[in-house]
Amino acid sequence: MIDFVLSKKQQELKEGIHNVGKFVIRPMSLEMDRNHEVPEPFLRNFMKLAGGRGGQDIENFGEDGSGEEGKKERDPSKISEANRTSAVGAEELAWADAAMVLCMPGAGLGGPPVKSTGTPEQRKRFLGMFKGMDTGPLKWGAYGLTEPGAGSDVSGIRSSCRKDGKHWVLNGRKCYITNGGRAIWTVIFATIDPALGRAGHRAFVVEKGTPGFEVGKIEEKMGLRANETAELVLEDCRVPEENLLGGEAAYTTKEGGFMTAMKTFDNTRPLVGAMAVGIGRAAYEYARDFVKENYLIGRPIPRYAAIAAKLSQVSRKLDAARMLVWRATYMADMGIPNAKEASMSKAAAGQAATQACIDAIEICGAHGSIATEHALLEKWFRDVKVYDIFEGTGNIQRIVIAKRIMPGLKAF
Amino acid sequence: MIDFEPSEDQRMMQDSVAQFAKSTLAPRIRESEKLRAVPEDVRRLAHEMGLGFIDVPESAGGQGLGLLTRVMLEEELGSADAGAAFGLSGPGTFGAAVVELGTVEQAAELLADFGSTDGHARFGAVAWSEAKPNKERAGFVTTAVLEGDGYKITGKKAFIINAPHASRFLVFAQVDASKGWGGLGAFVVEKDNAGLKVGSRHDTLGLEAAAFGEITLDNAIVPASARLGGGLSEADFTKAMLRYFSKQALVVAARAVGLARFAYEIALEYCETRKTFGKPIGHFQAVAFNLADRHMDVESSRWLVWKAAFAWDTKRPENEAIRASAQAAAFALEAAMRTGDDCVALHGGSGFIRDLIAEKLMRDAKQIALCCATPEQLDQIAAAIDLRAPLDPALVLPTPDAQAIFT
Numbered sequence: 001m002i003d004f005v006l007s008k009k010q011q012e013l014k015e016g017i018h019n020v021g022k023f024v025i026r027p028m029s030l031e032m033d034r035n036h037e038v039p040e041p042f043l044r045n046f047m048k049l050a051g052g053r054g055g056q057d058i059e060n061f062g063e064d065g066s067g068e069e070g071k072k073e074r075d076p077s078k079i080s081e082a083n084r085t086s087a088v089g090a091e092e093l094a095w096a097d098a099a100m101v102l103c104m105p106g107a108g109l110g111g112p113p114v115k116s117t118g119t120p121e122q123r124k125r126f127l128g129m130f131k132g133m134d135t136g137p138l139k140w141g142a143y144g145l146t147e148p149g150a151g152s153d154v155s156g157i158r159s160s161c162r163k164d165g166k167h168w169v170l171n172g173r174k175c176y177i178t179n180g181g182r183a184i185w186t187v188i189f190a191t192i193d194p195a196l197g198r199a200g201h202r203a204f205v206v207e208k209g210t211p212g213f214e215v216g217k218i219e220e221k222m223g224l225r226a227n228e229t230a231e232l233v234l235e236d237c238r239v240p241e242e243n244l245l246g247g248e249a250a251y252t253t254k255e256g257g258f259m260t261a262m263k264t265f266d267n268t269r270p271l272v273g274a275m276a277v278g279i280g281r282a283a284y285e286y287a288r289d290f291v292k293e294n295y296l297i298g299r300p301i302p303r304y305a306a307i308a309a310k311l312s313q314v315s316r317k318l319d320a321a322r323m324l325v326w327r328a329t330y331m332a333d334m335g336i337p338n339a340k341e342a343s344m345s346k347a348a349a350g351q352a353a354t355q356a357c358i359d360a361i362e363i364c365g366a367h368g369s370i371a372t373e374h375a376l377l378e379k380w381f382r383d384v385k386v387y388d389i390f391e392g393t394g395n396i397q398r399i400v401i402a403k404r405i406m407p408g409l410k411a412f
Numbered sequence: 413m414i415d416f417e418p419s420e421d422q423r424m425m426q427d428s429v430a431q432f433a434k435s436t437l438a439p440r441i442r443e444s445e446k447l448r449a450v451p452e453d454v455r456r457l458a459h460e461m462g463l464g465f466i467d468v469p470e471s472a473g474g475q476g477l478g479l480l481t482r483v484m485l486e487e488e489l490g491s492a493d494a495g496a497a498f499g500l501s502g503p504g505t506f507g508a509a510v511v512e513l514g515t516v517e518q519a520a521e522l523l524a525d526f527g528s529t530d531g532h533a534r535f536g537a538v539a540w541s542e543a544k545p546n547k548e549r550a551g552f553v554t555t556a557v558l559e560g561d562g563y564k565i566t567g568k569k570a571f572i573i574n575a576p577h578a579s580r581f582l583v584f585a586q587v588d589a590s591k592g593w594g595g596l597g598a599f600v601v602e603k604d605n606a607g608l609k610v611g612s613r614h615d616t617l618g619l620e621a622a623a624f625g626e627i628t629l630d631n632a633i634v635p636a637s638a639r640l641g642g643g644l645s646e647a648d649f650t651k652a653m654l655r656y657f658s659k660q661a662l663v664v665a666a667r668a669v670g671l672a673r674f675a676y677e678i679a680l681e682y683c684e685t686r687k688t689f690g691k692p693i694g695h696f697q698a699v700a701f702n703l704a705d706r707h708m709d710v711e712s713s714r715w716l717v718w719k720a721a722f723a724w725d726t727k728r729p730e731n732e733a734i735r736a737s738a739q740a741a742a743f744a745l746e747a748a749m750r751t752g753d754d755c756v757a758l759h760g761g762s763g764f765i766r767d768l769i770a771e772k773l774m775r776d777a778k779q780i781a782l783c784c785a786t787p788e789q790l791d792q793i794a795a796a797i798d799l800r801a802p803l804d805p806a807l808v809l810p811t812p813d814a815q816a817i818f819t
């Protein structure tokens with residue numbers, strides 16, 4: 001039955017995050033941006049709220065997403081709402097702070113490839129490391145695909161791997177890796193032979209402290225400054241063969257490794273879309289409240305009518321993007337292939353949210369661009385743009401969509 | 413729980429209307445255009461399917477299936493011939509207005525003969541717009557003056573959907589000139605009223621299967637009972653009209669979603685077959701990305717329309733439903749225009765030639781955005797609600813002061 005009302009659990013999650021966001025996160029947002037970090041005590045408290053489970057996997061707040069970490073078994077006759085719940089939570093957390101949402105301890109973007117491609121032992125071992133963060137140390141995972149020479153063009157990665165006895169030897173450089181410096185492990189994508197293209201890709205879980213695995217430069221960014229973006233360097237880094245994600249068997253099909261990288265996106269793109277919607281909504285609400293306080297929108301006076309129109313346009317584009325996010329996560333929960341819908345949600349959300357921030361500043365006029373204690377808008381404007389870039393740029397999403405709507409299209 | 417799956421019943425109805433649309437409406441789209449009407453046998457078929465009564469409440473003689481089911485079916489009609497969706501007989505927007513403004517008994521009585529066996533020949537119409545704004549004062553030029561135990565209506569109404577065929581009109585007129593847009597009244601006027609003259613039919617850019625026209629009221633006398641919503645306060649009357657305009661916009665938007673889907677699908681098909689520089693044009697990025705964007709437009713429009721219809725059916729707070737409808741419709745109408753425009757562009761020169769349907773879809777896409785409150789007006793409604801501005805009728809009703817529309 002068609003339904004657009006959040007479940008009770010989702011509603012509670014949304015309200016819970018909203019309140020923490022409004023009264024705790026927002027007030028420290030600007031300081032986190034200046035200090036380039038989220039205070040540890042806050043994260044620890046948040047982990048306590050989340051029952052010590054991975055915070056960046058927002059789905060864990062709602063429903064059990066992985067099923068193998070000693071949590072209560074999910075009733076298989078009941079349809080999982082996990083992806084929809086994650087989207088609801090992600091939007092709200094990003095509404096609170098656009099960088100915070102990426103700083104949450106947990107496997108992060110490294111989680112999905114381990115979940116989708118890892119062997120049962122690997123899932124248990126690597127995801128199990130994130131247990132007990134309510135009392136024990138905070139931990140992060142990371143996802144290392146991008147290289148200086150290959151971002152959108154995933155098949156062009158040059159980081160190499162070769163088998164040597166019971167180890168793989170990795171060489172190369174990864175860049176722009178979210179939480180890459182602090183991660184206890186990173187899923188690193190490398191190739192056995194660039195000439196093989198996608199078929200040559202292998203994915204490894206490389207643990208922090210592995211000899212030859214170093215953190216390079218920590219980037220200075222336009223926005224998301226509270227979140228760490230790191231360069232990772234692999235120099236004759238010897239990774240045990242047990243850390244080859246999925247084992248050798250996972251790479252017998254032609255595009256095994258590439259598909260590992262891509263499958264991740266079907267679940268994460270809608271979430272990134274949800275986050276973008278959250279940031280855009282924050283900017284929209286800011287502009288709306290500014291207008292409410294400062295202007296009298298009464299009879300149709302031209303300038304006010306123009307502002308009202310702009311406000312409405314911003315908000316309906318965000319609503320449209322949210323519907324695509326919900327649709328993509330609904331399909332994920334139902335087990336319906338959703339690569340196209342995931343890309344549509346990400347493309348629409350990244351664009352709508354960026355435009356929302358641009359227009360919100362415009363609506364507020366000069367006030368909108370001033371970085372004072374009270375002006376979060378200026379920060380959101382800086383934060384949001386990358387949501388239209390990482391996890392596949394707007395153009396890359398359109399390539400995915402185009403290939404799905406035109407089955408005859410193999411490449412441009 | 414968020415769910416996009418229609419019920420079994422909705423699926424079945426969607427399938428049967430899609431079947432009707434594909435096999436009956438679509439092949440005759442050019443015939444209807446030339447005829448400037450939906451052919452009688454097609455109207456009869458639609459009437460037998462009960463298409464005019466889907467969401468009319470059961471108490472008023474309708475099927476009471478709700479707005480969500482209605483918009484799902486309207487999309488199917490729009491995907492075959494949006495003009496026909498407007499040109500089909502039945503109570504149409506008249507029914508919707510009567511349900512909002514009248515009592516249950518009034519609605520049941522006024523809609524009864526539209527459901528009879530010869531109902532396929534009956535049309536209802538809403539006479540809201542006027543060709544020119546009133547320069548003297550705020551409000552309509554058309555007035556209704558209380559006289560004896562009735563009203564005398566005088567004035568001229570324009571841009572009325574199905575005016576040339578209508579058997580019954582709901583006419584809006586100024587009752588209290590001192591109150592501007594807060595002083596309106598709504599009156600049922602029968603076609604055979606001595607003071608009513610059906611005027612000329614407008615020649616329109618698109619949607620030719622629907623007849624748009626004018627009426628003139630020259631001392632048309634109606635009994636006091638012909639006034640609907642006369643007991644409502646100014647604020648409640650405005651609210652009832654907002655409900656009417658936003659639900660109506662949603663129905664039109666659903667047709668626009670269908671129209672956009674049609675345009676997108678034929679554009680996609682063309683881009684996969686037409687070759688230039690040795691490959692299908694769809695395999696060039698500029699073209700492919702364009703198609704991807706229009707696909708997103710169609711899908712997101714549909715979900716927005718569904719969500720707004722769902723808000724009405726599940727009795728969400730009224731302002732939430734009005735706002736959702738306004739935003740869904742504004743988005744869908746603009747998306748349909750983009751899609752119609754791109755559809756012609758992607759067809760190249762052939763898009764401009766009447767051998768293909770692309771050019772009609774582009775014309776229809778522009779026309780349809782004027783067949784309810786326009787995106788500009790819908791945005792004002794949504795913003796007023798969001799800003800908690802007073803719902804001043806001058807601001808939120810689609811009056812000729814702001815922009816004339818077809819109703």
Ligand SMILES: Cc1cc2nc3c(=O)[nH]c(=O)nc-3n(C[C@H](O)[C@H](O)[C@H](O)COP(=O)(O)OP(=O)(O)OC[C@H]3O[C@@H](n4cnc5c(N)ncnc54)[C@H](O)[C@@H]3O)c2cc1C
Pocket residue numbers: 109142143144145146149150151152153175176177178179221224229386389390391392393394395396697
């Ligand atoms: C803050 C931040 C965090 C990040 N986190 C991670 C992370 O955790 N893990 C990770 O692996 N990566 C991460 N990235 C990297 C990110 O995913 C890439 O930057 C992104 O995918 C784009 O790749 P690129 O930078 O190489 O740009 P390029 O691929 O060089 O693209 C440049 C421009 O060209 C366009 N373009 C490229 N190819 C095509 C084409 N075929 N057709 C049309 N247009 C095209 C793009 O759309 C873009 O506009 C992060 C980046 C940032 C900024």
